[in-house]
Amino acid sequence: MGLTFELIRTTDAGGRRAQLHLPHQTVQTPVFMPVGTAGTVKAVPQDTLEQLGAQIILGNTYHLYLRPGHEPIRRMGGLHEFISWPRAMLTDSGGFQVFSLSELRKVTDEGVRFRSHLDGSSHFFTPEHSMDVQIALGADIAMAFDECTEYPAERGRAEESLRLTMAWARRSLEHFRAHQHEVPWAADIPDRTQRLFGIVQGGMYRDLRKQSAEQLMEMDFDGYAIGGLSVGEPRELTLEMISEVLPMLPRDKPRYVMGVGYPDEIEQYARMGVDMMDCVLPTRAARHGLLFTSEGRLTIKNRKFAEDQGPPDPNCDCMVCRRYTRAYLRHLMQAREALSATLNTIHNLAYYLKIMQRVRGSLENPEPI
């Protein structure tokens, strides 16, 4: 399969500028991945995402499995084809939504039985089934099926949860290896295959995290994610866990911290050596009228912006900041106009993507001291 993760430069602080060669796109890392929940980054057309420089977006296995279903998507050529996204994609394992959105969950060693939040129908997810669904979706990167340990979790509970996640990781990998050639685009991109990442869990216990990382490395995944963070714990603890786990992971594989974070967080983590991050924050906050700017956060609905003719962010050259005023964005929000979500989301994503672009630049060409 050749080189998948190519380090370009590393810094003393642990930061890594690299390239991740994926079937649909060579991704420049560190990278922020916008979340495209149900086959769409909410309210933003695909061509706009391209213009914004999004290199890789997420799809949620749980949502796509329930609607429109992975089999129709497989028959239509996979998720890339279905949503018309030619660049890279990553699907989560479905586990997070099964645990956070569905009803009447029953977890056994075998898997999770749950009811759909859409229509109450009953479903059973196992590591094997998650792999089947993710192979049918055919993202460039699939994730092992895991249980995201809640916060706070007693040690006993974290141990038990980790035991499950490790057993599921092994079964995920085994099933994935046996079936990864069934990805819908296999014939079109014969020289590259779908990739599978393992997920480090272990709650907020350093030794459990270490145990988790070691077990996963032994299984030899294509990349390693740190899961179970940003689940309600204080931010210092998130940082502590990341800085403890990163050195445990192999240098020559991509490292992905799931579900973070605020603009300053993604910059900080990227400089520490995190290669990939995703978060609903820029897109979800945008829909609620919260804009991230170089001057701090703006609650765009605030009355003080009613006649503010400045751009959302005076230091941003995104297509929204170049064209529209704070007053207009406020009006769209007030009037509950659909364009509000679109424009707010475009700006927030531009802001996030540009942070990472800047970090990549400085990792590559560090300023002289």
Add this chain to the structure above:
Amino acid sequence: MGLTFELIRTTDAGGRRAQLHLPHQTVQTPVFMPVGTAGTVKAVPQDTLEQLGAQIILGNTYHLYLRPGHEPIRRMGGLHEFISWPRAMLTDSGGFQVFSLSELRKVTDEGVRFRSHLDGSSHFFTPEHSMDVQIALGADIAMAFDECTEYPAERGRAEESLRLTMAWARRSLEHFRAHQHEVPWAADIPDRTQRLFGIVQGGMYRDLRKQSAEQLMEMDFDGYAIGGLSVGEPRELTLEMISEVLPMLPRDKPRYVMGVGYPDEIEQYARMGVDMMDCVLPTRAARHGLLFTSEGRLTIKNRKFAEDQGPPDPNCDCMVCRRYTRAYLRHLMQAREALSATLNTIHNLAYYLKIMQRVRGSLENPEPI
């Protein structure tokens, strides 16, 4: 002010290919005008409207007066500036929404008292106030304040309604002439002024329509609209009224039929000599999943499109048809995704605008018989 409406070519059937020189744009007619209700063509960014070739869009005086208010918009430089739309705009008089949306209306010769549909607050609209609001908004074309006669209307009711509309037209024009120099962009575009159109009413009574047209022509407006159509009457009656009224109107002024219509209607009316039309149909239908195509109407949510990998319209080269499938548009609608309204609306507008482009082409270069 120089030439405003420049006829390029007329056909035996009465069709007219012309140019309408407006302060912000020279509009090629016949033209279809997308409706931008509250300062946004719902769900479509302004740059997309430009790419689609929209030359002129509508703003609704009633909505903008209530929110964000015409005075803030005036202070921010007018509606063009506020919403960042550099091409032409037209505002309606507010009358139609006052009569269709507001509550507890009380009509007198002086004007209309009504309650806002947003918060129940009480407002009074007179012809003079409608002009003040429209001058503050500063669209290229303003409309006289009228009462849109309902259908069906008894003759006595239609006569009384017309009497009011004609008195209001005179007062609108008088007030407009005295204040049109107050338009917010007056200093920026010194050689052109805002325009005012009169509205022909008279219900479905030919002689009342004639009387209305004659009285308005005597007042000498910059253009003439035919109002009170598409209000529930059978389509043959709409056609009949348009074909009777058109010849009553002056040849050298633009003719605008308000609130029509289906794709075949706008083509038919344009070929008969209607220069301008507007309608919420393409945009509103899009939000409900109804697509207009060269092969007829598509209810995109229909189960039969679940795995249809064809474009919405195989004969359309719009940015939606070039990139997305029916299956994907169906999925977005099913999942109630915001992108659904955006993509559906882009296609429908592209379809409408291309009809008019084609009609303009054939009016200009008629095929040899």
